[in-house]
Amino acid sequence: MTTADGSQRAQGWTAAVRQRLGLGRLLPLGGPADGAWISERAATGVLRRAVGGPGPVLLELRIAVADAGAAPAPQVPPPPSALPPGPLRIEAMVAATAHQPIPAAAAALRSALLTAAARRLGLVVDEVDVQVAELLDTEPERAEPPPVEVRPADPESAAGRAAAGVTGVATLTRVLGASVHTGPDHVRVELATDAGYRALDVARAVRAAVAQAVDGNPPVAVLVTAVTEGPGAKGSSAG
Template sequence: MTTADGSHGAQGWTAAVRQRLGPGRLLPLGGPADGAWISERAAAGVLRRAVAGPGPVLLELRIAVADAGAAPAPQVPPPPSALPPGPLRIEATVAATAHQPLPAAAAALRSALLTAAARRLGLAVDEVDVRVAELLDDEPEQAEPPPVEVRPAEPEDAAGRAAAGVTGVATLTRVLGASVHTGADHVRVELATDGGHRALDVARAVRAAVTEAVNGHPPVAVLVTAVTEGPGPQDSPAG
């Protein structure tokens, strides 16, 4: 599939501006016991790169909670304004040509997004809604997804050093504040993961390493703010 960051329609331009202004919503990675979140911007970047290629142009991509009902409480304090753990819904707005039947093109994109969300990130996605907003006369030229922007931070304490040493951690980051936030009853670590490792697997390993490294072994939350470019994990489980 081909992606676009704003050259096709006002919706794509709006999405691109929003992606550059901030991390977007903080999405749960895994389930309530995993204590991990990822920024919508980071997740959308991975999904866009995963479906890059011939096919519909991905104008806008949004990820939200699929069910507005009661959600299970996370087992560690979440980052501020983070979405609660629970099934997610991907909403993709695309432009397509008539060279391929629209139902088939939408089904292929839906399948690719579901696979990437599970295998590359660890997002619990139950629904993918594909909406065709524009019909193109010709196949568009392939557009590269925007580069990953990372604000690196050096580890300054035991928690930071433990997190930075985990395989799959590209760097600690400082998007929402300090890379390591120590609260009264928990520790939160902010980082970027390597695109060759599933984000949820890295977050789980970071939680274990930081819990062991910090006195008192407090609960640990992990916030992934970026996923660096690279080949995706080949054999990561979906669960």
């Protein structure tokens, strides 16, 4: 192996590690029976776009488990390091202006985050904590969130083709490894969804399609690594 080959491999490995770390926490979508997770990066991107209008400016947005108590075990083996199914907590740090009373602005933001989490993603959120970290004299210019970067993967198996054919799937992805991981007792599919469809609804449809496409109808786990603004992104289904 030449020095150039070694350097290229090292750069590729470094990029892969950065991508994995950039996903943030792997959050449960729906409940224990849904077998679906979404990266914190993808979820916060959707929430930021949903509340990007007038009102407090989001500085930081984190999502974590709401209660440190015992959580129900998932019915499908989760992705590596994924959070167990259970209620979540959104923590928002914001900058507020004097155009609206802070309690009213915080309440409106809290409501908007709860609504977006449920209707656009399918997250089960019990708490939203809004903390005002900065007071602004004037309304700031609001920048659009950066475009979503995905690492697309071509479907190379029956499971991959079944998943890619589901409405609302933008592309298969490969951040944690192969887009379709076949374990001894389950199949895991990694993908990006289109912002026009609720992530949980897409994940449920993918699970059903992949289970039918694979011999033995194995349990299927779905990991949503990104939510893209594709051609179908015209609204969200609130199923």
